[in-house]
Amino acid sequence: MDSAQPRRLEEHLTYELLLVLAMAALALVQVTLLPNPLGFSPALLLVLVICRVLLAIGLPYPDKEVAVAFRWAFYGGVALDLFSASPIGSHALALLVAATIVFAIARTFRVEGPLLPLVSVLVGGVAYELCLALVYNPAVIMHDWPTYTLVVVVPSVLLSLILTLPLFFALRWLAYGRRSPANDTGRSGTPYL
Amino acid sequence: MRDYLDTRPIKLRAEHLSLPTSRRPFVLALLLGLIAGSLLFLDRQGLLAPARTVFQETISPVAQRLTRLRDSAADFWAGIQHIHHLREENAYLREQIGDLRADLIARERVLVENTWLRQQLSIQSRQPWELVGAEVVVNSPDAGRRVMTIACGYEEGVRVGMAVIGQTDMEPAALVGIVEEVAPHTAKVLLMTDSGCQVSARVLHDGTSTLGLVQGQWQLGSRLRLEQLDREIPLTIGQVVVTAGLTSVLMLPLPMSYVPDGIPIGTIETLLESDDLTQFAELRPYVDPDQVRYVWIVLNHGD
Numbered sequence: 001m002d003s004a005q006p007r008r009l010e011e012h013l014t015y016e017l018l019l020v021l022a023m024a025a026l027a028l029v030q031v032t033l034l035p036n037p038l039g040f041s042p043a044l045l046l047v048l049v050i051c052r053v054l055l056a057i058g059l060p061y062p063d064k065e066v067a068v069a070f071r072w073a074f075y076g077g078v079a080l081d082l083f084s085a086s087p088i089g090s091h092a093l094a095l096l097v098a099a100t101i102v103f104a105i106a107r108t109f110r111v112e113g114p115l116l117p118l119v120s121v122l123v124g125g126v127a128y129e130l131c132l133a134l135v136y137n138p139a140v141i142m143h144d145w146p147t148y149t150l151v152v153v154v155p156s157v158l159l160s161l162i163l164t165l166p167l168f169f170a171l172r173w174l175a176y177g178r179r180s181p182a183n184d185t186g187r188s189g190t191p192y193l
Numbered sequence: 194m195r196d197y198l199d200t201r202p203i204k205l206r207a208e209h210l211s212l213p214t215s216r217r218p219f220v221l222a223l224l225l226g227l228i229a230g231s232l233l234f235l236d237r238q239g240l241l242a243p244a245r246t247v248f249q250e251t252i253s254p255v256a257q258r259l260t261r262l263r264d265s266a267a268d269f270w271a272g273i274q275h276i277h278h279l280r281e282e283n284a285y286l287r288e289q290i291g292d293l294r295a296d297l298i299a300r301e302r303v304l305v306e307n308t309w310l311r312q313q314l315s316i317q318s319r320q321p322w323e324l325v326g327a328e329v330v331v332n333s334p335d336a337g338r339r340v341m342t343i344a345c346g347y348e349e350g351v352r353v354g355m356a357v358i359g360q361t362d363m364e365p366a367a368l369v370g371i372v373e374e375v376a377p378h379t380a381k382v383l384l385m386t387d388s389g390c391q392v393s394a395r396v397l398h399d400g401t402s403t404l405g406l407v408q409g410q411w412q413l414g415s416r417l418r419l420e421q422l423d424r425e426i427p428l429t430i431g432q433v434v435v436t437a438g439l440t441s442v443l444m445l446p447l448p449m450s451y452v453p454d455g456i457p458i459g460t461i462e463t464l465l466e467s468d469d470l471t472q473f474a475e476l477r478p479y480v481d482p483d484q485v486r487y488v489w490i491v492l493n494h495g496d
Contacts (some may be wrong), residue, residue, distance in 0.1 A: 020452065028252070028255070028256065028259065029259075031256070031443065032260045032263060033259050033260075033262065034263070035266075063215050063217050063218055067217065068289060068476055070218065070221050070222050070225055074225040074229065077229065078232070081232075082245060082249070083252065087233055087237065088232045088241050088245060089229040089230060089232030089233030089234075090229075090233055092228075092229035093226060093229040093230060094226070100218075100226075104219075105220075107452075118212070148278070151381050158364035191412075192301040
């Protein structure tokens, strides 16, 4: 047996394990350390996943990078469910829906500047909240969706928008910061995320 | 931020980038979504509850600490934000504490006053005197003149020459001094130990009494001195000396005209050498005027 193959598998498993731990840590931060003014907690993982999707589109091998972003969504969502005592799979499903919608839109339209992450988090946030609403309160969202939107969805999304630009530029610096702009567009090298 | 954006524009969709054209990400998203949906279904069936319980029990201490950390930080920040409100609240609470302390002092004062009034009732039940109580405001400021100021004056019926009595533990109510000056609500009392204070007195002995004169001796190194006693009278240590009330009986317009008879003064403590006609003795007063904090003025003597 070739020795290179097991090593690559080990590396892959190690990477996935680290990814799971990192997402669990971030989920723990979201449910414990982040303040929740007026009962609304900033959706840290949602913003991170959407920003990761946006950055993945611009990186070399975007399919692979977007897949990584989806795995962020899945691991982070399951961790959130475990920490927050919500139905297991609900946050994972909501994050995946939001990431997929953002990916589908962002790969089609050409939007540049800080507006891109803001609009993406706005769209993704609405999808995320509606998805969670369908899991938690399907009856409420079906019968009185305007009130639910006004009371729950809008404040949550607005709160997430506050985190968007700082997190986006931080992730962007991690992805591109140590490489020259020329290399940003090349396919050589791997991103830091 | 603006400069940064201007100099390094975000270009996520550069033309030479290869766009993700395959459907692999969507397939992966669908696959993960199905897994998530399956987990959701299994959780709804209660199959994942044990695993969730174990996980939450394990992570609970860490989460609790982190939440406390968040709450502490939030409290600290809230304290900074509401410092103006806290200052106002602090001032309000300080004011309330001041009021409560004043109330407490007033209650204690009432208790003390109650004790004094009980003493007054006790005295009045045994003596035919009408009394009015007064607190000692100021004691003698110097040794040259033994006076005190009391919080009772002309408006309360106090007049010059009235007797002022006091009482200490284990002793009868006894003479403290004589009212010397009267203001509307205060009066100056010349203490009986002052060398300028002279009161006619009786020495009680063998079922009878002998007249004499009691004079203050504080400035002369003693307290009270009994004078002008007939040298034929057998004086012994411990004999009781009370006021004679002569000026009161004779209704003379003298400064001590209101001092009634029968007010205890003290007991004979030391017998002094006598001259050819009279004999002398030193008295131990029943009440030390420097120790009393509340006194009573004898307004009349039961007339």
